[in-house]
Amino acid sequence: xxxxxxxxxxxxxxxxPSLILPTVALASFEGPLDLLLHLVRxxxxxxxxxxISELCDKYLAVIKSYDELNLHLAGxxxxxxxxxxxxxxxxxxxxxxxxxxxxxxxxxxxPRMELVQRLLDYAKYQEMSEWMHTVEGERRNVFxxxxxxxxxxxxxxxxxxxLSADQLVIAMQRVxxxxxxxxxxxxxxxxxxxxxxxxxRILLTxxxxxxxxxxxxxxxxxxxxNGLLGVIMxxxxxxxxxxxxxxxxxxxxxxxxxRAFFIPEPLRIDxxxxxxxxxxx
Amino acid sequence: MRSLLGMVxxxxxxxxxxxTVKDLVKATEWDEDAVVAALHELQQRYVTSDGGIQCSEVAxxxxxxxxxxxxxxVGKLLAPNANRLSKAALEVVTIIAYRQPCTSSDIEAIRGVxxxxxxxxxxxxxxxxxxxxxxxxxxxxxxxxxxxxxxxxGLASIDALPPLPDDPDAEVAAATETxxxxxxxxxx
Numbered sequence: 001x002x003x004x005x006x007x008x009x010x011x012x013x014x015x016x017p018s019l020i021l022p023t024v025a026l027a028s029f030e031g032p033l034d035l036l037l038h039l040v041r042x043x044x045x046x047x048x049x050x051x052i053s054e055l056c057d058k059y060l061a062v063i064k065s066y067d068e069l070n071l072h073l074a075g076x077x078x079x080x081x082x083x084x085x086x087x088x089x090x091x092x093x094x095x096x097x098x099x100x101x102x103x104x105x106x107x108x109x110x111p112r113m114e115l116v117q118r119l120l121d122y123a124k125y126q127e128m129s130e131w132m133h134t135v136e137g138e139r140r141n142v143f144x145x146x147x148x149x150x151x152x153x154x155x156x157x158x159x160x161x162x163l164s165a166d167q168l169v170i171a172m173q174r175v176x177x178x179x180x181x182x183x184x185x186x187x188x189x190x191x192x193x194x195x196x197x198x199x200x201r202i203l204l205t206x207x208x209x210x211x212x213x214x215x216x217x218x219x220x221x222x223x224x225x226n227g228l229l230g231v232i233m234x235x236x237x238x239x240x241x242x243x244x245x246x247x248x249x250x251x252x253x254x255x256x257x258x259r260a261f262f263i264p265e266p267l268r269i270d271x272x273x274x275x276x277x278x279x280x281x
Numbered sequence: 282m283r284s285l286l287g288m289v290x291x292x293x294x295x296x297x298x299x300x301t302v303k304d305l306v307k308a309t310e311w312d313e314d315a316v317v318a319a320l321h322e323l324q325q326r327y328v329t330s331d332g333g334i335q336c337s338e339v340a341x342x343x344x345x346x347x348x349x350x351x352x353x354x355v356g357k358l359l360a361p362n363a364n365r366l367s368k369a370a371l372e373v374v375t376i377i378a379y380r381q382p383c384t385s386s387d388i389e390a391i392r393g394v395x396x397x398x399x400x401x402x403x404x405x406x407x408x409x410x411x412x413x414x415x416x417x418x419x420x421x422x423x424x425x426x427x428x429x430x431x432x433x434x435g436l437a438s439i440d441a442l443p444p445l446p447d448d449p450d451a452e453v454a455a456a457t458e459t460x461x462x463x464x465x466x467x468x469x
């Protein structure tokens with residue numbers, strides 16, 4: 001129905017109230033194009049043969065009323081006023097192109113054309129945004145559950161890039177639980193001869209030996225030894241190795257195993273140029 | 282006795298959030314065609330039943346929601362969610378949806394007004410996101426819509442958007458930042 005109206009050159013009014021009190025109505029315009037479209041619709045002007053003089057006068061009247069109220073006027077409105085006046089003056093020059101313009105009259109482009117195209121373009125998106133508004137409203141009649149507060153081990157897997165710090169803590173807890181660190185009641189204080197440098201060397205050897213296939217992260221953790229400290233060392237060392245570009249990690253499928261593999265010297269890339277996706281993995 | 286339909290239903294029930302077919306395939310260990318068929322069967326069953334639940338395709342996944350018919354009663358229990366989008370926000374999100382990926386200046390060219398504030402709000406609401414940079418001077422941020430956008434508007438996928446109203450110059454307009462007008466486009 002609306003398309004039919006467009007063919008006739010009159011844009012649908014989109015249910016906006018008539019511009020009886022422009023000063024009041026102005027605030028609701030989303031910019032000069034919105035205002036122009038409203039004037040075109042309200043005045044039932046033919047968009048394909050835009051009465052530029054009439055439109056210009058009406059537009060300037062609205063701008064003037066705005067000015068009289070001493071309201072702040074966005075720069076875009078003034079630019080549009082200038083554009084309208086420019087088009088109007090070009091239309092007044094001798095030998096104005098006959099309308100509607102066509103390819104073969106040789107009179108050069110219609111000065112209104114760019115503006116008309118912008119208006120049509122904008123009208124199109126406005127029409128679709130009305131549709132979006134309707135859909136948005138309908139959608140509000142539908143309720144859904146947010147993720148239910150399940151025990152951590154039953155949590156639905158998060159999507160990539162949606163991991164929060166909480167989930168990291170849960171993952172860490174799972175690793176610690178798996179090695180039974182939480183069960184230890186008696187502890188003794190002793191000095192660990194474990195350094196990140198040493199762990200890095202051990203890990204690097206292990207990962208290099210695994211070749212192209214790489215090593216599962218969970219294997220590295222379970223092989224760590226030295227309890228919690230060992231696991232922490234493995235993590236720190238892995239991060240250090242990743243940072244230096246000596247190793248890379250990959251996860252082929254969601255929630256699949258995370259594999260660490262060795263990167264030979266010539267293939268190493270500066271870690272700052274690694275894309276987000278890779279560093280997420 | 283366990284049926285695939287039952288498995289799918291159980292999974293959608295516990296998830297709450299939309300589950301992709303891939304998620305369901307992984308959990309049920311059935312092939313994709315069977316899972317999709319089960320989803321449609323489940324959807325149909327909810328349509329024909331007079332219960333308050335439905336199963337629908339949204340945001341590239343499937344989700345169980347209440348039926349719109351029961352909106353008023355659920356609305357009495359639950360507090361209304363975030364405010365609706367403003368007219369400006371709807372315009373901007375619409376432009377991004379159809380023109381994505383696009384920059385802030387692409388949007389400005391269409392609306393004739395700066396849209397940065399609105400754009401920020403949309404990014405905050407996670408309806409649009411930074412999807413990269415255009416390889417032009419200044420490397421402006423390119424915006425695209427998110428799954429949250431699809432979910433917010435209840436769209437199954439970005440292809441579920443209706444086509445833009447007929448525009449012979451759509452491709453020309455898309456290729457240039459300021460619309461280049463062909464006389465042919467006005468010969469209506």
